[in-house]
Amino acid sequence: MKQTYSVNIGGRAYNIDADAYALLDRYLNDISSRLSDSDVESMDDIEARIADIFDERISSSMLVVNIEMVRRAMGIIGRPEMFGGQKRGFSYQSGSYPHEPRRLFRSWSNKVIGGVCGGLGEYFDIDPNVIRLISVLLVFFGGLSLWVYIIMWIVLPQSPYYVK
Numbered sequence: 001m002k003q004t005y006s007v008n009i010g011g012r013a014y015n016i017d018a019d020a021y022a023l024l025d026r027y028l029n030d031i032s033s034r035l036s037d038s039d040v041e042s043m044d045d046i047e048a049r050i051a052d053i054f055d056e057r058i059s060s061s062m063l064v065v066n067i068e069m070v071r072r073a074m075g076i077i078g079r080p081e082m083f084g085g086q087k088r089g090f091s092y093q094s095g096s097y098p099h100e101p102r103r104l105f106r107s108w109s110n111k112v113i114g115g116v117c118g119g120l121g122e123y124f125d126i127d128p129n130v131i132r133l134i135s136v137l138l139v140f141f142g143g144l145s146l147w148v149y150i151i152m153w154i155v156l157p158q159s160p161y162y163v164k
Helices: 018-034 040-057 067-077 116-124 128-140 146-155
Strands: 004-009 012-017
Touching: 004 018, 004 040, 012 018, 012 040, 018 040, 018 067, 040 067, 116 128, 116 146, 128 146
Parallel strands: none
Antiparallel strands: 004 012
C-alpha cells in the first residue's frame, strides 16, 4: 500500500503517489529556480502541459499518477537545464530521489555517436568532451578497445529524461 497525495497541477486535481510526488516536486522546483521570480506565467504553462500529459494517460479521476507518468512528462518537457542557468541554489539532481538509485544511462542530449561518453559525463558530472578525448586517446594507445564502447552502447539503456 502506497501513500497518495491530492495535488493541484495546472488548475486540475490529481491523486499522486508519494514517490511520483517527490520526483515531480523536485523537478518543478528545479525549473522554478532557473526562471526569474517574476516569470510566473512560464511555470503556469509548464504545469498546464504536465496536466495535459497526465490527462492523456488518466481516464478516471480515481486513478493515481505514478512515477512512470511523471518520468514520461519530464521526458516530454525536457531537462531543467533547458530553462536556463540556476538563479537560486537548487538542483533536482543534487540528491537522489526517494526510492530511486542513481543510474548510468546513454545520453540523449550529449551524444556524438551513441551517447555513451555523454552518459558517463552526466553520471560523473564531468564534461563529456573530456571523456571523449580520454576514450580516443585510450583507443589509439591500446588501453581501451573500441569493443568496450560498442558493448556499453548495447548494454546501457537510453536516458528517459530527455526526448528529442
